[in-house]
Every structure is written in structure tokens, then in C-alpha cells.
Amino acid sequence: MILLSAAVALVLGSLVYTLFVRAKDLPEPEPVSPTAHLEERKAQIYDNLRDLQFELRVGKLSEADYQASKLILQKELAQVTAQIEGSGSTSVAPRPEPRPATSNVCPHCGAHFAQPLKFCGECGKPMAEARS
Numbered sequence: 001m002i003l004l005s006a007a008v009a010l011v012l013g014s015l016v017y018t019l020f021v022r023a024k025d026l027p028e029p030e031p032v033s034p035t036a037h038l039e040e041r042k043a044q045i046y047d048n049l050r051d052l053q054f055e056l057r058v059g060k061l062s063e064a065d066y067q068a069s070k071l072i073l074q075k076e077l078a079q080v081t082a083q084i085e086g087s088g089s090t091s092v093a094p095r096p097e098p099r100p101a102t103s104n105v106c107p108h109c110g111a112h113f114a115q116p117l118k119f120c121g122e123c124g125k126p127m128a129e130a131r132s
């Protein structure tokens with residue numbers, strides 16, 4: 001019996017901890033993709049839909065209010081989903097050109113030359129950064 005209540009306490013404790021951490025301690029995610037803010041918005045809409053269902057169940061919302069709010073959220077969800085799918089195929093950024101191994105501007109003294117050189121005519125140092 002002691003073991004059982006310990007297990008229950010552990011499960012409840014981790015559950016509370018998970019909810020608590022998720023609510024306030026997680027940092028804002030970095031925008032890693034052009035659709036990151038849309039994915040975030042989508043998650044918010046799902047959250048709102050869950051809240052609506054909860055409020056309906058506890059009697060804070062009437063069935064009519066629930067249906068009306070749900071319709072608005074579902075419409076927004078469809079828009080967001082369409083935007084995510086629409087931007088997915090067209091958002092291939094051009095890759096930057098790799099820098100040439102030789103340069104016509106000295107990285108050490110800044111001298112300019114008409115042609116790319118291996119060594120600077122001014123300071124004699126290698127023109128390109130050393131690569132191994």
C-alpha cells in the first residue's frame with residue numbers, strides 16, 4: 001500500500017511538473033523555418049479548441065457559443081495550414097557562393113590587386129585564409 005501511494009505520488013508529481021514547466025519555463029523557440037510562426041499559431045489554435053471543449057463541458061459556454069467559436073478557430077486553422085503547405089515548396093533560399101581559395105584583396109593589410117594572388121604583394125602574407 002505504501003508502495004502504491006508512492007507510485008501515485010510520483011506520477012502526479014511528474015505530471016504537475018510537466019504542466020508547470022510547459023506553461024512558463026520553456027523559452028520561446030527560435031524561428032528556424034519560414035513556417036515556424038505558423039506552426040506555433042496552429043498549436044495555439046489547437047490549444048484554444050481544447051479550451052473551448054473544456055469550457056463547454058464545465059458549462060461556461062453554451063452549445064451555440066461553442067459551435068460559433070469552434071467554427072472561427074477551424075476556419076483560421078484551415079488558413080494557417082494552407083499557408084504552411086503553400087510556403088513549403090517555394091521557400092528554397094539560394095545557397096551563398098563558396099569563397100574562392102585565392103583573393104584579390106589582402107585579408108591582412110587590405111591591399112587590392114587586379115588579379116587574384118596567392119601571396120600579398122604588399123605584406124607578403126598568404127592572400128587566402130589558411131585551409132588545411
Ligand SMILES: [Zn+2]
Pocket residue numbers: 106107108109110111120121122123124125
Ligand atoms: Zn597584404
